[in-house]
Amino acid sequence: MDVKEFDKNVAIDQDEALRPKMVTVEIAGKKHEVPEGITVIKALWYTGQEVIRGAGCLGGYCGACATYYRTKDDPKVRTCLACSTAVEDGMSFTMVPPFPARKATYQLSELKDPKQDLFNLYPETPLCRNCNACTEACPQGIDVRDGVWRAVFGDFKAVSEMFMDCVMCGLCVPVCIADIAPNLVAVYASRVQGAFFTEKPNRLHERIEEIRQGKYDQEWDKILTMNEQQIKDVCAAIK
Amino acid sequence: MKLEALQGLVHKTRDARRQQTIPKFPPNERDTLIKKYHPDSRENAYRPIKFGPNAGELTVRELAALLEGDSPVPADLDLTPTYSVDVLVIGGGGAGSAAALHAHAQGAKVLLATKLRLGDSNTVMAQGGIQIAITSEDSPVQHFLDTLKGGHMKNDHTLLKTMVEEGPSIAKWLLDLGVLFDRDPDGNLHVKKGGGSSKPRLLTCSDYTGLEIMRVLKDEVLNQQIQLLEFSAAVELLSDGDGTCTGAILQDLDNKRFVVVAAKAVILATGGIGRLHIQGFPTSNHYGATGDALPMAYRIGAKLLQIDTFQYHPTGAVYPEQLVGALVTEGIRSEGGHLVNANGERFVNELDTRDVVSSSIIRECEEGRGVRTTTGRLGVWLDTPLLDIEHGPRTLEKHFPAMVRQFKRYGLDITKDPVLIYPTLHYQNGGVQIDVNGESGVRHLFVAGEASGGLHGRNRLMGNSLLDLMVFGKRAGTTAAERAKAMKHGKLTLEHLTRFRAEARKHSGALAVRSPMLFPDYVRKE
Numbered sequence: 001m002d003v004k005e006f007d008k009n010v011a012i013d014q015d016e017a018l019r020p021k022m023v024t025v026e027i028a029g030k031k032h033e034v035p036e037g038i039t040v041i042k043a044l045w046y047t048g049q050e051v052i053r054g055a056g057c058l059g060g061y062c063g064a065c066a067t068y069y070r071t072k073d074d075p076k077v078r079t080c081l082a083c084s085t086a087v088e089d090g091m092s093f094t095m096v097p098p099f100p101a102r103k104a105t106y107q108l109s110e111l112k113d114p115k116q117d118l119f120n121l122y123p124e125t126p127l128c129r130n131c132n133a134c135t136e137a138c139p140q141g142i143d144v145r146d147g148v149w150r151a152v153f154g155d156f157k158a159v160s161e162m163f164m165d166c167v168m169c170g171l172c173v174p175v176c177i178a179d180i181a182p183n184l185v186a187v188y189a190s191r192v193q194g195a196f197f198t199e200k201p202n203r204l205h206e207r208i209e210e211i212r213q214g215k216y217d218q219e220w221d222k223i224l225t226m227n228e229q230q231i232k233d234v235c236a237a238i239k
Numbered sequence: 240m241k242l243e244a245l246q247g248l249v250h251k252t253r254d255a256r257r258q259q260t261i262p263k264f265p266p267n268e269r270d271t272l273i274k275k276y277h278p279d280s281r282e283n284a285y286r287p288i289k290f291g292p293n294a295g296e297l298t299v300r301e302l303a304a305l306l307e308g309d310s311p312v313p314a315d316l317d318l319t320p321t322y323s324v325d326v327l328v329i330g331g332g333g334a335g336s337a338a339a340l341h342a343h344a345q346g347a348k349v350l351l352a353t354k355l356r357l358g359d360s361n362t363v364m365a366q367g368g369i370q371i372a373i374t375s376e377d378s379p380v381q382h383f384l385d386t387l388k389g390g391h392m393k394n395d396h397t398l399l400k401t402m403v404e405e406g407p408s409i410a411k412w413l414l415d416l417g418v419l420f421d422r423d424p425d426g427n428l429h430v431k432k433g434g435g436s437s438k439p440r441l442l443t444c445s446d447y448t449g450l451e452i453m454r455v456l457k458d459e460v461l462n463q464q465i466q467l468l469e470f471s472a473a474v475e476l477l478s479d480g481d482g483t484c485t486g487a488i489l490q491d492l493d494n495k496r497f498v499v500v501a502a503k504a505v506i507l508a509t510g511g512i513g514r515l516h517i518q519g520f521p522t523s524n525h526y527g528a529t530g531d532a533l534p535m536a537y538r539i540g541a542k543l544l545q546i547d548t549f550q551y552h553p554t555g556a557v558y559p560e561q562l563v564g565a566l567v568t569e570g571i572r573s574e575g576g577h578l579v580n581a582n583g584e585r586f587v588n589e590l591d592t593r594d595v596v597s598s599s600i601i602r603e604c605e606e607g608r609g610v611r612t613t614t615g616r617l618g619v620w621l622d623t624p625l626l627d628i629e630h631g632p633r634t635l636e637k638h639f640p641a642m643v644r645q646f647k648r649y650g651l652d653i654t655k656d657p658v659l660i661y662p663t664l665h666y667q668n669g670g671v672q673i674d675v676n677g678e679s680g681v682r683h684l685f686v687a688g689e690a691s692g693g694l695h696g697r698n699r700l701m702g703n704s705l706l707d708l709m710v711f712g713k714r715a716g717t718t719a720a721e722r723a724k725a726m727k728h729g730k731l732t733l734e735h736l737t738r739f740r741a742e743a744r745k746h747s748g749a750l751a752v753r754s755p756m757l758f759p760d761y762v763r764k765e
């Protein structure tokens with residue numbers, strides 16, 4: 001669409017869109033020109049690379065696209081989700097390959113003392129040396145180190161709340177000098193919190209019982225024997 | 240105009256808009272609106288399918304081409320199986336994981352094959368919640384009626400009744416697995432109101448409901464040590480030559496080799512079609528949402544249902560360009576966010592059904608009351624700051640952390656300024672026809688989740704999909720496992736494919752594309 005055709009009063013100025021400015025980025029050591037502001041993953045496509053390992057939800061939820069990057073002249077290597085980060089001039093980046101972390105397997109319902117069992121399943125957890133590398137690596141801004149300690153001290157509720165945003169990208173794992181996989185510890189703690197330490201929702205259990213006892217059977221009979229028009233009328237009357 | 244100046248009008252008109260109530264459209268007006276503006280009503284986007292179980296029926300051109308497309312599998316492929324299992328589950332989203340877990344719990348030998356990693360799916364992105372009727376002022380019957388109304392009365396009654404009735408026990412199953420639904424102070428499950436529902440019945444895990452459910456299901460699949468093949472896409476089904484499904488052919492995406500799986504029952508749980516970008520729409524869906532179940536099921540002879548209707552979620556992001564298509568959760572409208580046109584006016588009851596709200600946004604834009612970004616995209620405002628004003632400071636931050644974060648990454652603060660939105664391709668309302676146990680018209684071929692059709696009618700209500708996945712994933716998994724106990728493996732042939740190809744050759748233009756598509760092609764070629 002020609003820009004001149006727009007009604008200027010209802011159009012946003014977006015210089016970058018009018019004159020797509022090209023920037024130089026370095027992908028896994030090679031320099032490429034890409035339009036400024038596109039996402040890291042789109043930059044990969046733009047430079048002709050097929051991405052299968054490394055693309056998932058494309059919306060910032062699945063953690064498939066974990067990436068290391070550095071901005072111009074800054075020595076600090078940072079982490080991001082490639083589907084949700086815009087490129088800028090001078091940026092260098094590489095996608096992070098999967099890391100062989102150990103996931104403990106367990107039968108949740110058979111755990112006897114789940115807070116203690118953490119130390120059997122993930123005995124490395126209390127060996128955290130407080131280096132804070134995990135927190136710095138987390139693209140979701142979770143205080144991962146603190147979460148690890150809360151798990152150790154049995155505050156699973158706090159862990160479950162802190163890690164609700166965790167997309168399981170695994171970026172906190174390879175940096176850990178104590179071989180802890182904080183995200184897996186957090187999933188364990190959260191599930192335990194849910195399965196063992198939350199209140200029983202009485203209303204839900206009553207509803208399950210009501211259905212089992214056929215409380216709604218009559219209503220169902222009425223609805224399901226109606227003709228098309230009758231049921232349409234019932235629906236139309238819903239507010 | 241500067242973005243800020245345009246946003247200024249939204250700020251300026253806010254107080255006046257808060258005094259307004261906008262009624263929902265009466266049925267006849269709603270139908271006219273949809274007829275005129277909904278993308279489903281654009282005739283030239285559709286064409287009849289040339290042959291096969293749905294011959295003569297209309298669907299969008301993108302899908303028709305895939306249904307008539309050719310399998311990548313050569314007719315003379317060696318069909319000696321690499322894996323021999325009771326139940327093969329294809330797709331590692333919510334429906335596939337639930338099916339695998341329930342089949343495993345029945346003692347079946349299960350193989351779960353998925354195109355990306357386990358959990359990389361649409362399920363992981365669900366923000367709004369899962370609908371389950373649990374409060375005393377609500378009932379499964381009410382849930383049924385709301386859904387039927389939303390689906391334009393075209394829902395399959397048996398499937399729908401099953402879903403709403405099994406909802407509460409599904410909530411219990413998820414809780415027992417450790418899913419952390421939001422709670423009321425008294426310990427009961429907190430419920431929110433979703434668009435098109437007469438009662439609050441959305442269970443949520445902040446705005447990460449799908450992520451939380453998927454994280455737990457994935458962990459549980461791994462705990463149960465269910466055999467898992469990641470980066471393995473199904474590309475063709477196998478039959479005994481007599482119309483019964485006996486396995487599938489996967490393609491290992493690392494080395495492109497075909498892998499033959501013999502299975503007593505196959506469950507397709509490959510999700511939706513957003514990445515076909517129907518009618519050029521952007522999409523909220525994950526990378527692998529290319530509707531792969533549909534052509535595979537079609538070639539082996541399964542009938543599809545309501546594949547002429549798709550859901551365009553009203554609020555996809557339009558600006559910034561990096562977020563185009565990404566979902567802005569319906570929860571924001573549920574909690575009172577207004578939709579506002581370029582003149583600063585509201586134009587629809589924000590809690591009307593998705594097809595109505597989407598149609599009205601398209602109407603505003605087509606009639607010149609939209610805001611245009613200079614990439615040429617049109618949109619209207621979603622007044623997000625209103626939530627903090629209505630419900631107190633930090634409401635957005637507390638209830639919609641994922642949303643706030645998504646925009647913050649690009650320097651936009653949705654707690655201070657409204658965002659631009661336009662409908663985005665979101666959900667495949669129809670799919671493979673199934674019975675109440677998830678079995679398709681082809682024996683031993685089950686379909687669960689978004690890939691299946693009939694349950695949602697012509698428009699799915701918010702929060703019903705997550706429930707659909709869990710209920711029919713369970714039923715398909717359980718039934719398939721029970722079935723497998725009493726039978727032997729069938730013959731492995733590609734006879735259905737041979738017949739399909741022979742039929743296709745009679746129609747010009749058929750076999751033109753490779754299908755299933757597996758991934759959209761975004762790689763720029765020079």
Ligand SMILES: Cc1cc2nc3c(=O)[nH]c(=O)nc-3n(C[C@H](O)[C@H](O)[C@H](O)COP(=O)(O)OP(=O)(O)OC[C@H]3O[C@@H](n4cnc5c(N)ncnc54)[C@H](O)[C@@H]3O)c2cc1C
Pocket residue numbers: 329330331332333334335352353354355356357358359360361362363364365366367368369370448449471472473474508509510511523524525527528529531532566665666687688689690701702703704705706708755757
């Ligand atoms: C952004 C967003 C928000 C949503 N919010 C909500 C909500 O709040 N509430 C609600 O109820 N619903 C919501 N939905 C809808 C709901 O999330 C989906 O309909 C549902 O998750 C689909 O589940 P599924 O298991 O059928 O498919 P998916 O979860 O998409 O899983 C399909 C899986 O199959 C794999 N696959 C695909 N093709 C193949 C193949 N050929 N071979 C092997 N594997 C394959 C995929 O990679 C994926 O892992 C939302 C959807 C989106 C996109």
Ligand code: SF4
Pocket residue numbers: 063137138139140141142144165166167168169170171172173182183
């Ligand atoms: S906690 Fe670890 S796995 Fe979770 S989002 Fe942060 S870095 Fe990724």
Ligand code: SF4
Pocket residue numbers: 127128129130131132133134135144145148175176177178179180182
């Ligand atoms: S990286 Fe490991 S050792 Fe360092 S703070 Fe995190 S958990 Fe502790």
Ligand code: FES
Pocket residue numbers: 054055056057058059060061062063064065081082083084167
């Ligand atoms: S692709 Fe899922 S988070 Fe980036």
